[in-house]
Amino acid sequence: xxxxxxxxxxxxxxxxxxxxxxxxxxxxxxxxxxxxxxxxxxxxxxxxxxxxxxxxxxxxxxxxxxxxxxxxxxxxxxxxxxxxxxxxxxxxxxxxxxxxxxxxxxxxxxxxxxxxxxxxxxxxxxxxxxxxxxxxxxxxxxxxxxxxxxxxxxxxxxxxxxxxxxxxxxxxxxxxxxxxxxxxxxxxxxxxxxxxxxxxxxxxxxxxxxxxxxxxxxxxxxxxxxxxxxxxxxxxxxxxxxxxxxxxxxxxxxxxxxxxxxxxxxxxxxxxxxxxxxxxxxxxxxxxxxxxxxxxxxxxxxxxxxxxxxxxxxxxxxxxxxxxxxxxxxxxxxxxxxxxxxxxxxxxxxxxx
Amino acid sequence: xxxxxxxxxxxxxxxxxxxxxxxxxxxxxxxxxxxxxxxxxxxxxxxxxxxxxxxxxxxxxxxxxxxxxxxxxxxxxxxxxxxxxxxxxxxxxxxxxxxxxxxxxxxxxxxxxxxxxxxxxxxxxxxxxxxxxxxxxxxxxxxxxxxxxxxxxxxxxxxxxxxxxxxxxxxxxxxxxxxxxxxxxxxxxxxxxxxxxxxxxxxxxxxxxxxxxxxxxxxxxxxxxxxxxxxxxxxxxxxxxxxxxxxxxxxxxxxxxxxxxxxxxxxxxxxxxxxxxxxxxxxxxxx
Numbered sequence: 001x002x003x004x005x006x007x008x009x010x011x012x013x014x015x016x017x018x019x020x021x022x023x024x025x026x027x028x029x030x031x032x033x034x035x036x037x038x039x040x041x042x043x044x045x046x047x048x049x050x051x052x053x054x055x056x057x058x059x060x061x062x063x064x065x066x067x068x069x070x071x072x073x074x075x076x077x078x079x080x081x082x083x084x085x086x087x088x089x090x091x092x093x094x095x096x097x098x099x100x101x102x103x104x105x106x107x108x109x110x111x112x113x114x115x116x117x118x119x120x121x122x123x124x125x126x127x128x129x130x131x132x133x134x135x136x137x138x139x140x141x142x143x144x145x146x147x148x149x150x151x152x153x154x155x156x157x158x159x160x161x162x163x164x165x166x167x168x169x170x171x172x173x174x175x176x177x178x179x180x181x182x183x184x185x186x187x188x189x190x191x192x193x194x195x196x197x198x199x200x201x202x203x204x205x206x207x208x209x210x211x212x213x214x215x216x217x218x219x220x221x222x223x224x225x226x227x228x229x230x231x232x233x234x235x236x237x238x239x240x241x242x243x244x245x246x247x248x249x250x251x252x253x254x255x256x257x258x259x260x261x262x263x264x265x266x267x268x269x270x271x272x273x274x275x276x277x278x279x280x281x282x283x284x285x286x287x288x289x290x291x292x293x294x295x296x297x298x299x300x301x302x303x304x305x306x307x308x309x310x311x312x313x314x315x316x317x318x319x320x321x322x323x324x325x326x327x328x329x330x331x332x333x334x335x336x337x338x339x340x341x342x343x344x345x346x347x348x349x350x351x352x353x
Numbered sequence: 354x355x356x357x358x359x360x361x362x363x364x365x366x367x368x369x370x371x372x373x374x375x376x377x378x379x380x381x382x383x384x385x386x387x388x389x390x391x392x393x394x395x396x397x398x399x400x401x402x403x404x405x406x407x408x409x410x411x412x413x414x415x416x417x418x419x420x421x422x423x424x425x426x427x428x429x430x431x432x433x434x435x436x437x438x439x440x441x442x443x444x445x446x447x448x449x450x451x452x453x454x455x456x457x458x459x460x461x462x463x464x465x466x467x468x469x470x471x472x473x474x475x476x477x478x479x480x481x482x483x484x485x486x487x488x489x490x491x492x493x494x495x496x497x498x499x500x501x502x503x504x505x506x507x508x509x510x511x512x513x514x515x516x517x518x519x520x521x522x523x524x525x526x527x528x529x530x531x532x533x534x535x536x537x538x539x540x541x542x543x544x545x546x547x548x549x550x551x552x553x554x555x556x557x558x559x560x561x562x563x564x565x566x567x568x569x570x571x572x573x574x575x576x577x578x579x580x581x582x583x584x585x586x587x588x589x590x591x592x593x594x595x596x597x598x599x600x601x602x603x604x605x606x607x608x609x610x611x612x613x614x615x616x617x618x619x620x621x622x623x624x625x626x627x628x629x630x631x632x633x634x635x636x637x638x639x640x
Contacts, residue, residue: 050540071540071541072544072545076541077541078537080534084532084537086535086538086552088556097542097544098542101544101548102543145542
């Protein structure tokens with residue numbers, strides 16, 4: 001089972017919303033669509049679901065061309081960011097509705113609804129109506145509806161975005177179990193890099209209506225193709241600044257360090273260096289060796305981590321480190337950068353090393 | 354210590370006065386007439402329930418009541434499904450929405466007696482556009498001034514023309530309040546158009562349709578001006594609806610007592626049927 005899209009395009013009133021996009025999405029792992037708001041994640045999902053027309057291209061499910069099929073004819077499920085359940089039906093009827101439409105036998109419907117309700121811990125509230133449920137329960141009901149049905153593809157469009165932190169964690173832990181062994185291609189849209197990393201699988205990085213990079217999620221995180229991709233796949237935002245290489249020396253403003261590893265292969269010239277906040281630490285260590293001094297602006301403490309925003313040669317940079325650190329706002333502080341974790345991008349924004 | 358604030362009465366007073374003057378006092382006058390006989394000179398004689406008995410046993414009243422129920426039944430079973438069908442086929446967004454809404458609202462903006470006069474002229478067999486066309490072009494024998502069936506077809510058509518819009522507008526308001534997400538969810542579930550209507554659109558329209566049916570029931574049950582101007586209750590008594598008959602008794606024959614008794618019975622029936630409709634249509638919401 002695979003969902004293959006070939007050069008699909010979306011044009012609205014002469015404006016191209018989705019540039020020709022091709023992807024092969026497999027079952028057995030999450031296929032994450034990661035991108036900022038407006039990058040085209042929802043559009044792409046709607047096109048794959050047949051809800052939005054495609055201007056050109058082809059969609060195949062399990063080797064069959066479904067481009068011309070209506071949404072009703074495709075065997076798919078979709079869970080929205082906001083909770084969509086039929087308001088006048090009970091939870092049971094909501095979960096059963098796609099099965100009833102498919103004219104499934106009554107006993108089979110009952111089994112499937114029970115199974116879905118068990119996994120999603122909805123069994124005690126099958127007789128209630130959606131408005132009598134909490135937000136988390138409503139979304140679980142929508143998820144139950146999506147898994148009760150035999151779908152070839154399940155689309156999850158930021159399903160956790162409207163839930164509070166605790167519920168989000170809880171439901172996210174449930175997700176892998178939900179889809180394990182169902183043989184459906186699971187497509188998960190999110191704007192949060194952490195969520196993509198937590199779900200694993202493969203990620204398609206979307207920028208401005210096209211897939212900028214696609215591959216195993218961890219690889220994408222480690223080796224983004226472009227500076228934009230690195231920026232999208234980083235929270236807090238990735239730090240970057242202009243840099244030049246001459247001989248074996250890398251120079252960023254008045255800071256210089258020796259080129260090692262990948263950077264040693266760079267030709268002399270101008271580059272942009274980018275480094276994630278967790279590779280800039282408040283104290284020197286075996287790996288974090290390059291000192292940078294900047295004036296501390298804002299500091300944040302989030303549980304076990306503390307971050308500091310500082311002005312580094314006119315660039316707003318962030319350091320993210322474990323533990324708490326006694327930063328003095330408005331004072332200069334010397335941070336240490338792990339040079340081995342630096343990414344280098346050429347003038348056109350594509351990665352050089 | 355007992356504290357009582359009598360100020361509240363002061364605030365209720367305006368409403369009380371308004372209701373008293375436009376409903377209670379006129380109605381009590383009618384009650385007063387309904388139990389007495391008068392021959393002018395402001396002389397009244399106590400009659401008890403005589404007039405009520407007379408009206409309830411009167412075949413003329415039964416016939417008018419029957420016609421009234423038939424009329425209301427016919428316009429409801431035409432206007433409600435038709436109104437819903439039109440609302441369903443109206444665009445939900447784009448520039449045509451306002452065009453459709455204005456077109457729909459137009460008939461309702463025309464004064465009732467003008468509607469009656471318009472349809473009268475429209476349907477006249479020798480000079481009316483519709484009457485002439487039916488008789489002379491299509492060769493159908495149609496004359497609402499002579500033929501009771503033609504008269505009924507005309508008053509029903511007129512009412513449908515005048516008031517279906519109300520159902521359309523209310524149903525449309527119910528429809529546009531349905532978020533796109535429900536339609537998408539239904540599509541993904543594989544639901545047919547009928548299921549979408551039955552399980553999404555109809556439940557969402559239920560409340561507004563209850564209001565539409567109630568309004569159309571009350572309005573059509575009390576209708577006077579349009580059929581009076583159109584047919585004057587004729588030919589014969591064939592389109593004499595309750596209100597037309599009531600005016601004939603009260604102002605034509607000047608039988609104020611029986612007319613008052615009839616008014617109260619008429620009012621009681623309208624109230625009872627409205628209550629029944631409302632109770633039946635909202636009973637699901639209670640549990």
